[in-house]
Amino acid sequence: MTTPATQGDCRLDPDLRVIVSERRQLINLAYRLLGSLTEAEDVVQETYTRWYTLSRQQQEAIESPAAWLTRVAGRICLDLLGSARVRREHYVGEWIPEPVPDRGEWISGWPDGFTTDPADRVTLDESISMAFMVVLESMTPAERVAFILHDVFRYSFAEVAEIVGRTPAACRQLASSARRRMRASRAAATPAARQADTVRKFKEAWEARDIDALVGLLAPDARGIADGGGLVSAVLRPMEGGEHIARYLVTIAELAPGLVFLERTVNGQPGLMVEQDGAIVVVMAFDVAGDRVKHLWAVRNPDKLRSWAG
Structure with a gap:
């Protein structure tokens, strides 16, 4: 089985290229869900580890590797959000999401020669502003996951339901509740x-x-x-x-x-x-x-x- 540790150049394996190309999407998703680049890196690393522990036959049986990776990353983030609430009760002082610069290479745990330049950057748009990220902290884990996946990344509620473990109708309600929180706290945008x-x-x-x-x-x-x-x-x-x-x-x-x-x-x-x-x-x-x-x-x-x- 091909793994990052044994494959130095992803150009030699088209399937590996497809999998690695999802890294940027996963980093963007995990950061918005967790508010931490460090934890986002860990989530993405764990997601890829789970992919590479599958047999070749299991990998080939997955119709959409990108959707599989997103589901796994989303579920890991959902679990982490639950435990994060407990950890932050013991945090000294106020907890603020980790700030993101306008450039950078956020990659860890990957061998030399196995990096892809644009794949490790968090896309900077209005859904990454500190004001936006702070409001996300007021949401329940399920609300946050449903809202980010649907409203920011445009996944259907049927797809969100697979990650959150609830019905599509319930996920729609979660996203709606999160949307109300966001509207109530956001002022008119300043140029x-x-x-x-x-x-x-x-x-x-x-x-x-x-x-x-x-x-x-x-x-x-x-x-x-x-x-x-x-x-x-x-x-x-x-x-x-x-x-x-x-x-x-x-x-x-x-x-x-x-x-x-x-x-x-x-x-x-x-x-x-x-x-x-x-x-x-x-x-x-x-x-x-x-x-x-x-x-x-x-x-x-x-x-x-x-x-x-x-």
Whole structure:
């Protein structure tokens, strides 16, 4: 049986090429379902492991390998979402989805020479924004899987039912409930150029330690959340109010001189990356409404910043 460990060049095996070509789809699916690139990689690796443990006869009996891989990955994610809720009850502070840069090669566990360039990138669209990902965290595992598979990846409810283990009608209800959650929490979209301008002004005000400018850029009822995971210092509870957030940010800048603020794309939206002594110490995502920041998410947990290094 051909496996990644024994096959160095997928061009020699057309069937292997087809299987490997699904990696990008699986990474995109698993990240949206789990909110973690690290866990998404593990899911995809486990999915391929299960494929390669099948006999050649079993593989040939599968009418659609792509559909089989998706079903397996979806079921693994569904199981992980259930256990993740328990794990996050013991998480130190707030948990924020892992931020995704606008470029990168997220591949692990594969031998040299067995990579495919476009297959390891998360597609950046509106279903990957931090605001979108945060709302997904409020859904039940079944709601999240049904919604992502149907509304984002356009699988039929009959196909979703095979993964979730419920009837198509029940999956339709799950997706409908998830859709209501999403609509209730999402404001009118702000054009990307306008978002970028607001984030740039925010960066400049933070660099200048200008509290008044920051207050003017933050909505009065702005909400800020930081994620340190107990590995680095971070506020353990959400910060409420634009003035409170502004004063906290200026205090950070005063206590940690030498911070370098860089504009970066975070989950497909204008965001910031902060470095200290050449090391990335925070990646910040924003939800901009009009010309003001409504929400900001600051990821400090170094385990969630690995894809930003290099």
